[in-house]
Amino acid sequence: MRLTRSILWLAVAGAVAVLGPSAPVAADVITGENADLDAAGGVFYIPFLLGSSGSLGVGGVGQDPDFAELTGLGSSTTGEISFVLNFDLSQTVPPGDVVEPESLNLSLNFDDMDFLADIIGPTTLVEALGLTYLQDADDVPGPMDLVIDETNYMAYRATGGTDTDDAAATYLLNLVFDLGLTQDDLDELNEDLNFALQVTFGSVLTMQQDGSVIINNTSETLETSLSYNVIPEPASALLLVSGSVLVLLRRRRGP
Numbered sequence: 680m681r682l683t684r685s686i687l688w689l690a691v692a693g694a695v696a697v698l699g700p701s702a703p704v705a706a707d708v709i710t711g712e713n714a715d716l717d718a719a720g721g722v723f724y725i726p727f728l729l730g731s732s733g734s735l736g737v738g739g740v741g742q743d744p745d746f747a748e749l750t751g752l753g754s755s756t757t758g759e760i761s762f763v764l765n766f767d768l769s770q771t772v773p774p775g776d777v778v779e780p781e782s783l784n785l786s787l788n789f790d791d792m793d794f795l796a797d798i799i800g801p802t803t804l805v806e807a808l809g810l811t812y813l814q815d816a817d818d819v820p821g822p823m824d825l826v827i828d829e830t831n832y833m834a835y836r837a838t839g840g841t842d843t844d845d846a847a848a849t850y851l852l853n854l855v856f857d858l859g860l861t862q863d864d865l866d867e868l869n870e871d872l873n874f875a876l877q878v879t880f881g882s883v884l885t886m887q888q889d890g891s892v893i894i895n896n897t898s899e900t901l902e903t904s905l906s907y908n909v910i911p912e913p914a915s916a917l918l919l920v921s922g923s924v925l926v927l928l929r930r931r932r933g934p
Contacts, residue, residue, distance in 0.1 A: 704909050706782065707771040711764030711876065711903040715742075722898050725806060725880045726758030735762035744895045749802060749886040761879040765816050766905050769872040775912035777869045782908035783854035785876075786837070790900035793882075794832040794843040801888045805829055809879040812858050814867045816875040823879065824858040845897075 715736030716723065726732045726740065727747035733740040741760045749756065772778060793806045807828035811820045827835055827850065832843060837851035854860050860868075868874050880899070886892065 732759040750891040754886040759881045779908040787850040788902040797844040811877040813875040820877040
């Protein structure tokens with residue numbers, strides 16, 4: 680009997696030490712969802728003109744190529760497109776469990792981006808990406824939490840160091856450290872297991888010589904994924920401990 684009790688307490692202590700109330704399980708991964716972007720297979724166009732700027736899909740914004748005409752050295756035009764990506768963590772986080780804050784890593788995979796100046800004939804093109812964290816998709820976006828452009832794109836590159844002149848690039852961002860999520864944000868996230876990101880792309884096209892040119896934009900591609908660790912609630916950890924103890928007792932007593 681004493682030996683059985685010793686085995687029991689060792690099993691409990693060992694299981695608690697391994698699991699603990701804050702031991703995260705393996706990371707889960709979900710993608711950001713936007714109906715217009717999903718329908719287009721992640722492909723969109725960044726406008727060149729203010730007149731064709733706006734929210735993705737509204738009035739056809741970003742769904743078709745945009746054309747701009749520049750005349751004379753230094754002439755310039757700019758455009759912008761934005762859309763909201765929804766992240767539903769309830770798909771993978773069991774009730775009562777919580778997300779480990781530091782593990783919220785957002786992967787952004789781009790194709791044909793131009794965060795550094797891209798020379799297009801007699802013009803240059805520079806694009807920029809802005810991200811704004813929203814507790815709810817219906818929130819009105821405030822100031823951007825992060826902007827990636829030609830001034831800081833290297834700081835957020837996950838791999839490689841080539842220029843982003845019409846190139847593919849991957850960026851890995853941490854929601855806490857890069858987007859500055861507060862404790863209130865994290866509490867809200869763990870309460871409803873949903874949040875959204877307002878994504879904004881801007882372009883600046885500038886004429887580099889005298890003369891006139893008409894130019895159209897090219898399609899861009901964006902894929903997103905969010906990885907994160909889940910911390911089991913104490914009750915779940917206790918069930919796992921109890922199961923381990925029962926297994927050991929069965930082995931001790933035999934069939």
